[in-house]
Amino acid sequence: MTNSHAMASRAISRRTLLGALTLPWLVGGCTTPLPLVQAPANDAGAVSRLRDSAEAHGLAAYRQMTDINVSYSGKWRPLVGRIQPEVVDEGYRGSSQERLLPSTAVVAQAYTGAKGNKHVWWRRGGTAPNDAGEVAVWFNGVRSADDAAQQAAALVAEGYGLFLLGPLWLNDRGLRMQSGGTERVDGRVCDVVDVWLSPGLGRVATDRVALCIDRGDGLVHRMRFTLEGFANTQGAVAEVDTFEHERRFGVTWPMRSFERIVHPIALPAHDWRITGLDVNRGYEAKEVSGPAFTGAAAAAATPV
Known part of the structure; x- marks a missing residue:
C-alpha cells in the first residue's frame, strides 16, 4: 500500500469511528455482551461465590462502617469526553472527595475542576416501583x-460505590445471580458471577453486572456492566479493572482502577486512584446533602 493510500485509509477509518460514535448506543444492541433479558431464578452457586468474595473483601468489617470517606485523582481519555460530555463533565470532574453511607444507600461527591466545584447528592432507590432514588x-x-446532569450524576455516583466496594456493594441486596463461566484477567483464572442489578446504576430499574472473582484470593479484579441509567449511554457496556489492592480498616480496597468501554466499540475511558481514605467519622446524611460537605464530613479524606 502506498503512503497516500495508507493515509487515506486511516482518514476513512477515523471518520468511520467518529461517525459511529455519534449514533445511538443501541446500534448493535442485539450483540451486547450483557443482554438485559429477564432475570432468571437464582443460582445458589453464584450467590455463594459472591458471598465468599464479599467475605474475602472484608464483609464483617464493612458491616460495621457507618461512613466511608475517599478522595480520588484521575484522568479521562479525551475522546470519551467528546462523546459523553455529561458523564465526563470535564470542566468540573477533576479531583474529588466522596462520602458513602452504606446503611442509607447514600453517595455524595464533591468535585474540583477547571470550571469550579460540583457537588452531587445521591440516594439509591428501593424496590418500590415509585422509588427511583x-x-x-x-x-x-x-x-x-x-x-441530563442529574441523570448522569446519579449513574456515576452509584457506579463509584460499585467500583470501590465490588461484592460488598451487592451482597446484602437480595439480587438475582447466575454463574457465568470463567474468564482470565491479567493471567488470573476468575469465576464470573452475573448479577441482575435492581435498581440499576442511577435512576433506572435494572442493569446487569458481571464480576470476575479470582479463584486464588477471592477478590474481584474486573466488573463489566450496562449503563442504562442515562439516555446517551443506554445500550453501552463498560468494564472496570482494579489493581494494587490494600487492606485497611479490615476491608480490601482497589487503590487503582481503569475503565474501558467494551460495547458498542472498544475504547479506553478513565484511570483513577485513591489518594485518601478513612472511615467511621460518625456524621449523618444531612452533612453531605449539599451544596457542600459540613460538620464531620467536611475534612478531606486522610491521605494514603
Missing part, C-alpha cells in the same frame, strides 16, 4: 435543574 447536583453552589 433521589439526586441533586450543584455547580459552584447553585443547584442545577438540568435533567
Whole structure:
C-alpha cells in the first residue's frame, strides 16, 4: 500500500469511528455482551461465590462502617469526553472527595475542576416501583435543574460505590445471580458471577453486572456492566479493572482502577486512584446533602 493510500485509509477509518460514535448506543444492541433479558431464578452457586468474595473483601468489617470517606485523582481519555460530555463533565470532574453511607444507600461527591466545584447528592432507590432514588447536583453552589446532569450524576455516583466496594456493594441486596463461566484477567483464572442489578446504576430499574472473582484470593479484579441509567449511554457496556489492592480498616480496597468501554466499540475511558481514605467519622446524611460537605464530613479524606 502506498503512503497516500495508507493515509487515506486511516482518514476513512477515523471518520468511520467518529461517525459511529455519534449514533445511538443501541446500534448493535442485539450483540451486547450483557443482554438485559429477564432475570432468571437464582443460582445458589453464584450467590455463594459472591458471598465468599464479599467475605474475602472484608464483609464483617464493612458491616460495621457507618461512613466511608475517599478522595480520588484521575484522568479521562479525551475522546470519551467528546462523546459523553455529561458523564465526563470535564470542566468540573477533576479531583474529588466522596462520602458513602452504606446503611442509607447514600453517595455524595464533591468535585474540583477547571470550571469550579460540583457537588452531587445521591440516594439509591428501593424496590418500590415509585422509588427511583433521589439526586441533586450543584455547580459552584447553585443547584442545577438540568435533567441530563442529574441523570448522569446519579449513574456515576452509584457506579463509584460499585467500583470501590465490588461484592460488598451487592451482597446484602437480595439480587438475582447466575454463574457465568470463567474468564482470565491479567493471567488470573476468575469465576464470573452475573448479577441482575435492581435498581440499576442511577435512576433506572435494572442493569446487569458481571464480576470476575479470582479463584486464588477471592477478590474481584474486573466488573463489566450496562449503563442504562442515562439516555446517551443506554445500550453501552463498560468494564472496570482494579489493581494494587490494600487492606485497611479490615476491608480490601482497589487503590487503582481503569475503565474501558467494551460495547458498542472498544475504547479506553478513565484511570483513577485513591489518594485518601478513612472511615467511621460518625456524621449523618444531612452533612453531605449539599451544596457542600459540613460538620464531620467536611475534612478531606486522610491521605494514603
